[in-house]
Structures are given as structure tokens and as C-alpha cells.
Amino acid sequence: MTRDVIENMFNLSDKLQLIRDVYGAIHINSAYRCKKHNSSIGSKDTSQHILGKAADITIDNMSPSEVADAVEKSIAKDEVVFGGLGRYNTFTHVDIRDNKARWNNTKK
8 A cells, every 4th residue: 555545545534524523423334445356346447445535435314315415515515525426325435536526326
């Protein structure tokens, strides 16, 4: 693991703490992944998880959709900066990439 990845993980944890301060306990399902593990679960080589910039989270008493909406609201209020925000059925993906990226991978 490189120094950049470690710094990214600290930066990401600072951002997650800001969300935690407002909404309560955050459960991290996945964060940093080495390339081998990332590949073994079918994730892309461009995944922000490889860089230590991403976490898949849940928050007690909130659906993943509610978590995504809450994070988006916090971003809009300049309370926190996340570039990436992804919606999934069982978790919400957040990351600290430099550009804005939004996606919805929920399945009905």
C-alpha cells in the first residue's frame, strides 16, 4: 500500500466522520481493496476502492436510498465533499474522487 492510498483513506475517514456527526453510526461494508480482491469480486480496475478513496456504507435506521439522499443534501450544503455517489439496493457508495459522478445500480 502506498503513502497516497493511506492519505486517501485518512481523507475519506474525515469525510465519513462528518456524515456520522449528523446522521449517526456508519457501517462500512467495504473500503480499501487491493487489486486482486477487487478483481475477484468483479469490480472494475478503475475502482476508487483500489485508491483508498471509496467506502460502501449503511446507516442505522435509514434505507440506502435515504442515505444517498442525505449525503447528496450534505454535499449541496457544502457540509461534506464527495465526488462519487452510487445507489445500490443494500448500501450507498461514496468516494472522494475529484470529479462529480452519480449512478443508480439499484435493482427492482
